[in-house]
Amino acid sequence: MDATVKTAVCIGHERLLKESHQTLVELNELLAGVLTIGMSGKERENEFRKRQAKYAKAYNNLLNHARNCELCSFNSRFNMRSAA
Numbered sequence: 059m060d061a062t063v064k065t066a067v068c069i070g071h072e073r074l075l076k077e078s079h080q081t082l083v084e085l086n087e088l089l090a091g092v093l094t095i096g097m098s099g100k101e102r103e104n105e106f107r108k109r110q111a112k113y114a115k116a117y118n119n120l121l122n123h124a125r126n127c128e129l130c131s132f133n134s135r136f137n138m139r140s141a142a
């Protein structure tokens with residue numbers, strides 16, 4: 059019982075964290091030119107805007123979740139207290 063409480067992670071937060079990380083990886087790949095080989099400048103620009111928006115949205119979802127989720131706000135309060 060105790061172990062479950064201590065290792066409790068928010069599934070929703072984990073998912074959003076993974077999502078925003080994934081979109082960031084894709085954005086970096088795009089910036090590195092990995093995904094745009096053979097694309098014209100305009101195509102590349104469109105692709106960049108699309109991925110940037112995707113990342114911004116995923117990151118925003120993550121922030122909103124952390125603000126609204128009871129488990130996450132409990133965890134961050136707990137972390138702050140143990141860090142102090």
Ligand SMILES: [Zn+2]
Pocket residue numbers: 068069070071123124127128129130
């Ligand atoms: Zn949460």
